[in-house]
Amino acid sequence: MTISRLMKIKDSAQHAAIAIAAALGVEVAVIDTDCILVATSKGYVEGKGAQIHRPYIETVLKEKVIICHNPGNFPLCAGCRFEGNCPEKAEVLCAIDMDGEMIGVITMIAFNNEQRNKLLENTGPLLEFIREMGELLIGKIREREAMERMTEAHRLIETTLDSVNDGIITFDWKGKVTHANKVACRLLGVKSASLVGAFIDNLLPGKNLLETVRSGRTIQRQEYISSGANPVHCLISVKPIYMGEQVTGAVLSLSDFRDVRSVVYEFAGMKGNTTFDAIIGASEQITELKRQAMQIARSDSTILIQAESGTGKELFARAIHSASPRAKGSFVAINCAAIPETLLESELFGYEEGAFTGAKRGGKPGKFELADGGTLFLDEIGDMPLHLQAKLLRVLQERQVERVGGTRNVSIDVRIIAATHQDLETKVQTGEFRSDLFYRLNVIPLIIPPLRERKSDIMVLSKYFLKKYNQKLRKKIQGFTYEAAEVLQQYHWPGNVRELENAIEYAVNVENGTHISATSLPKRVLGLSSKPLCSSTPLAERVKRYELNQIMDALRRYGAGVSGKQMAARELGISVPTLYRKIKNLKGCGEEFIESDKLFSQS
Numbered sequence: 058m059t060i061s062r063l064m065k066i067k068d069s070a071q072h073a074a075i076a077i078a079a080a081l082g083v084e085v086a087v088i089d090t091d092c093i094l095v096a097t098s099k100g101y102v103e104g105k106g107a108q109i110h111r112p113y114i115e116t117v118l119k120e121k122v123i124i125c126h127n128p129g130n131f132p133l134c135a136g137c138r139f140e141g142n143c144p145e146k147a148e149v150l151c152a153i154d155m156d157g158e159m160i161g162v163i164t165m166i167a168f169n170n171e172q173r174n175k176l177l178e179n180t181g182p183l184l185e186f187i188r189e190m191g192e193l194l195i196g197k198i199r200e201r202e203a204m205e206r207m208t209e210a211h212r213l214i215e216t217t218l219d220s221v222n223d224g225i226i227t228f229d230w231k232g233k234v235t236h237a238n239k240v241a242c243r244l245l246g247v248k249s250a251s252l253v254g255a256f257i258d259n260l261l262p263g264k265n266l267l268e269t270v271r272s273g274r275t276i277q278r279q280e281y282i283s284s285g286a287n288p289v290h291c292l293i294s295v296k297p298i299y300m301g302e303q304v305t306g307a308v309l310s311l312s313d314f315r316d317v318r319s320v321v322y323e324f325a326g327m328k329g330n331t332t333f334d335a336i337i338g339a340s341e342q343i344t345e346l347k348r349q350a351m352q353i354a355r356s357d358s359t360i361l362i363q364a365e366s367g368t369g370k371e372l373f374a375r376a377i378h379s380a381s382p383r384a385k386g387s388f389v390a391i392n393c394a395a396i397p398e399t400l401l402e403s404e405l406f407g408y409e410e411g412a413f414t415g416a417k418r419g420g421k422p423g424k425f426e427l428a429d430g431g432t433l434f435l436d437e438i439g440d441m442p443l444h445l446q447a448k449l450l451r452v453l454q455e456r457q458v459e460r461v462g463g464t465r466n467v468s469i470d471v472r473i474i475a476a477t478h479q480d481l482e483t484k485v486q487t488g489e490f491r492s493d494l495f496y497r498l499n500v501i502p503l504i505i506p507p508l509r510e511r512k513s514d515i516m517v518l519s520k521y522f523l524k525k526y527n528q529k530l531r532k533k534i535q536g537f538t539y540e541a542a543e544v545l546q547q548y549h550w551p552g553n554v555r556e557l558e559n560a561i562e563y564a565v566n567v568e569n570g571t572h573i574s575a576t577s578l579p580k581r582v583l584g585l586s587s588k589p590l591c592s593s594t595p596l597a598e599r600v601k602r603y604e605l606n607q608i609m610d611a612l613r614r615y616g617a618g619v620s621g622k623q624m625a626a627r628e629l630g631i632s633v634p635t636l637y638r639k640i641k642n643l644k645g646c647g648e649e650f651i652e653s654d655k656l657f658s659q660s
């Protein structure tokens with residue numbers, strides 16, 4: 058049952074009842090709409106007790122005023138325990154009207170003749186008096202209800218502020234913090250008690266927040282970094298609070314930089330969602346590699362993936378990230394070979410405002426910072442210049458980055474997966490790659506074999522890509538002809554899976570039949586022009602083509618220059634002149650392809 062409005066101000070009503078009784082010399086009672094006695098003068102309870110005759114009060118609430126000259130024999134007394142025998146001599150009752158709503162009754166009672174005379178001779182002025190007292194009680198109710206509303210609003214604001222993901226701090230005209238929610242305390246690494254009353258420019262030094270606010274300016278999502286015992290990395294916004302024209306304080310909001318980044322990445326689709334299922338292959342090598350990668354995903358150790366281009370280094374890195382405890386963090390990739398040397402440093406480590414001509418206002422975080430809490434994929438690490446290798450090593454050791462042109466260090470928590478198609482050990486020997494960095498990166502080595510060394514994956518991947526491009530190009534090609542499959546398996550795939558995917562995409566585009574035929578494959582793959590292998594191809598020609606493939610493969614790997622040919626000849630176990638002769642002889646059976654192949658024309 059809800060408590061009545063009059064009952065909520067019971068104490069005030071009691072004071073009023075005693076005061077009226079003393080002033081008027083009659084007994085007084087205040088009764089609420091539930092017919093419960095809220096307050097009385099002493100003589101009332103002594104004379105009548107606390108029980109109220111409900112129909113009597115309900116009638117007063119309807120009629121507003123009732124004057125009773127003969128209590129006990131009054132029509133409304135029917136059913137009362139005092140019916141026909143009431144201790145009262147007279148009673149005047151008046152409803153309390155609060156904005157048209159009757160909230161209770163004030164009654165004046167005479168228990169003796171003296172009181173009766175007073176009551177009945179001065180009914181008009183007495184009624185006026187208790188109406189005034191009623192107004193007084195209404196004032197008290199309004200005051201209490203306003204207080205309740207304020208408390209509720211305050212609680213609502215506080216609960217709202219504590220339930221938002223951002224930190225919220227309010228401060229006054231003098232820069233004194235007046236309120237701080239829980240997130241703000243967490244982000245600044247301080248207890249709520251020590252935040253309230255603190256000076257805002259001491260809490261977030263270097264931003265002149267008070268001056269900004271006093272001049273009526275706002276700050277919109279500016280990065281704030283502070284190092285030290287309590288490193289803070291937030292995005293801050295500040296808005297002045299106005300009272301008329303006057304700024305009276307401000308609201309400061311702080312967003313955790315990691316959360317901001319995480320949201321951006323999620324919406325930009327940069328969250329790692331590549332699983333190991335995306336790595337297609339049935340060969341023993343790839344199956345074992347996936348098992349190994351799944352296992353190492355769980356740790357935080359640095360991984361170095363060494364493999365030829367297009368073998369799936371990035372795919373593996375993404376799958377490892379997604380299967381790691383950092384999956385909720387971001388996966389940030391940077392190709393060290395694709396970025397000009399002059400830009401690579403700032404791309405990796407970020408820069409401060411004014412670090413160089415053209416530097417963005419407010420500076421820019423680097424890939425290390427962007428990958429904080431997640432994984433940084435350093436692709437083509439072998440192409441990183443030596444001076445940056447030194448800086449990278451320092452960052453990996455100290456787990457802190459200093460932006461270009463900056464003086465502060467930002468702590469970072471990043472897992473590194475580096476990748477290269479080069480032989481880093483050889484580069485270490487030739488002094489092109491720092492040995493200390495190599496050992497720091499090569500904690501867990503992963504070597505993905507080239508596609509030609511896992512031939513059983515070729516058709517598995519081909520079928521997978523056929524399905525993919527059938528869907529994309531709305532085609533219904535059912536498979537590969539025997540001939541096409543043989544060509545695909547014989548080709549040496551220098552561009553690995555990437556090249557295979559492109560070849561299948563090409564074939565799906567040009568094929569008009571139910572199966573991909575050899576002639577629909579790119580010429581490069583088809584190799585021996587318009588005469589693909591088939592069951593009727595004579596053995597001699599098959600041998601010739603096999604020899605050509607072996608020679609081309611060696612030349613592609615070593616290069617078609619003089620030294621490349623020398624190394625290829627050594628590997629093939631033939632002399633250089635024999636190699637030249639074979640190339641010349643073989644030209645006859647693969648003219649079209651050989652002419653289009655730059656490797657051969659370079660000799």
Ligand SMILES: Nc1ncnc2c1ncn2[C@@H]1O[C@H](COP(=O)(O)OP(=O)(O)OP(=O)(O)O)[C@@H](O)[C@H]1O
Binds near residue numbers: 337338366369554555
């Ligand atoms: N095992 C695989 N299953 C499915 N797709 C693969 C596989 N390996 C590679 N790919 C696909 O081949 C393409 C190249 O892969 P990725 O970029 O991961 O190779 P990479 O070794 O990092 O290449 P690069 O060294 O040139 O950067 C991508 O489209 C990738 O999805």
